Amino acid sequence: MVPSFLCFQCPQCKKKCSMKSIRVLYASRIVALDVKLQKKVRSLEAKCSSFKEKSDDLSAKRVEWRKKEADLCMEVHYLKERTRHLEGLLESAQSRPLGSSMARWGCRGEAGLGDDVEQEFHQQGSSISFMLQKDIQVDGARIFDVDTSSQILIIARRLSGMGTMNVLTKMSLIPSHEKEDIHLPVGFKAVKDLRVSPHARIVLLASLGKKLSVVSTQSNNTVLTYDLQAAAWSCSWDLSNSHYIYAGLQNGMVVQFDMRQTMRPVESITGLTDSPIHTVHSLSADSTVSCGVKGVLTASSVGLCHWDFGRSGGRPYLIPESENQGVCISLAYGPSRDDIVASFRPKIEFSGDLTISQPTLSASTSISGEGVRGSHVLYKRVGGRYEKLGATCANVSGIRLPKSAIVDGVSQNPLFASADEVTSELDYLAAWPRIHCNYSQLNSSEVQVGI
Template sequence: APSCPVCMEPWTSEGEHRISCIPCGHVYGRSCLERWLTQRGNASATCPQCGRRFKHKDIINIYAPEVAVPNNDLEKQLRFCRQKLESLEEVVLKQGKLLDEIISEKNHRSADVGVSKRQKIAEHSDGRTYLEPSASASAASASGNSCRFVLLKELSFDGARVMGIDASNQIILASGKAPGVGGEHVLRKISMLSSHEAHTIQLPPDTKVVKDICILPGGSALFASLGRRLSLFSMTTNSVVLECNLPLPAWSCSAHDSDSHRIYAGLQRMAGFWYLILVSIQDPCIPWLGYLNIWSIHYTLSLITVVPERFFQLLP
């Protein structure tokens, strides 16, 4: 609370030590001013701060319930909050424009699919081929401008191989290699909302080349590497939180559509087969292994189901 600059005691709104001021404008407790005059012979005294003389009749009581001191820090905080609000409004505006462009492009593609279906129906009905212009082509010819892509930013990575995009958090996760001869393989995390350089993340020793990255819900990612590892990476802590040792080098990885605790890895070809391994996050030490002569794990997962007897069975 504000206090008297003479005795350093808090002011009061009434009584002997009530808030008072003298003609120069400085504020004191009344009892301190009267004591100051008494020490000077009750004639006149000088202000302790500016030295201007005053008499007993010049003491003026201030009828105020509270005296506040201006806080410049609050004004600075207010200006900072206003600037931050303006920057957030700009970000929201840009994201709104981007969303409108995505919706427009999606509508054009849907119209193109409809045109293709009508064309096929016409071919089967009369045996003639009718080429109807697509909606996007019609719009481009009407406006005279085709869709153009503009390079906004370019980052140079050593040994870049694969990447994954977390669309919900606007994050790109890319594999690469540390600069220099014999550099370890690393991950680089890039925020699409920031103009800063990529954040380099060191991987555990002997991870080797990362061959595939799969973004999972909840701010995590899965990556497979030639170091015979299937790793679960947290984009919140920027660290590997779970590792599963594999019998062969891993070339691809994926996650189960309905069971978030199941993850898959496609292993290196051996004896004419591409191996597919299932790992439960709840018990990563007991993998389920099966084999199929199919290249892509992402295509394989749409053809097979995993059964408890630890083998894979083709769907009818």
């Protein structure tokens, strides 16, 4: 019998039990639930999350507003500088008599280049001056064109280092001149010519790798690539039809492509010689030419040549009086008025007892090969004819094929822009005003662009 002091009583059923009957019970942790407090916590957590989202959104908008503010400040600064510049031009123009600055070309038919001509023609124009605002250095730049609709420069660059790489660089003409690179395919050879389309945001590239490529400056992708018979030295867009493009080849041929046909050229025409076609220009539509025929003007060392695409059996022909001016090194064309300016350097004279590899330099040829006394010759296309209007002396490159341009919209008359290889200035010539402004000569490693 269990002693009474060792007896226990169950608190629930009141039965007596012994020590052996006792068991340890493990109960779960008991927490008092406060439903209202939990709801309040969840509500506060939701409010914190909402405030955080609003804070992030405001931070993003603040960054965007600061960027817009910076852009607007830069634009205001640019417009103020532009206004001061224009006011200076206006004061300069008002202080000079009308027609006080003019350039003169030798008269029609004269090859004496200016000084000994019997007659001169000229035209009065308003005074114009230019001010260099900024030099922008771009490493490895070779050639560029301007996309006026997007206000950007398209620059072909050749980067050295771990394997040579060719890229296109888009650079804004608006401060702060932001830049973006378009990487060309691996193995893409040097770009010889570059033309921005007048119809869309695409660029035409002529490559020494026997390629003619179309690159989109909007998506930064190569749209089309054509294989060529020879290296491409020049290219051009058709002025009247956005689908047609042209390429001048190293072997003297000119080929026409239709971008709607990606397999082969529409037409290939063999040149009069095998001299490389270093410049191609699509001509503006001519009402005297039959429908479907597209005129193209080219330049090679032998002179200027006219081509008709779309005419059965059509052969190119030399522009009269362009084959005896010397070696043609540059060609500029103004489609608005059919103005043409070709640049020439003297032909190298050979003595009778020397081989071709040992030329005898003429008196006008620079021994260093940098600058020689050459000429700019002005032509006019009137219907299906070309008229030589005059010529003027110029310091031109003795070794390179420089670029020149006819600029519209600067004054009442177009201006012809070219580089003076001796003075390292940029010449603006015409049967209009002639202006000199500071110019830094381009080299193979950098290009300086005046904004």
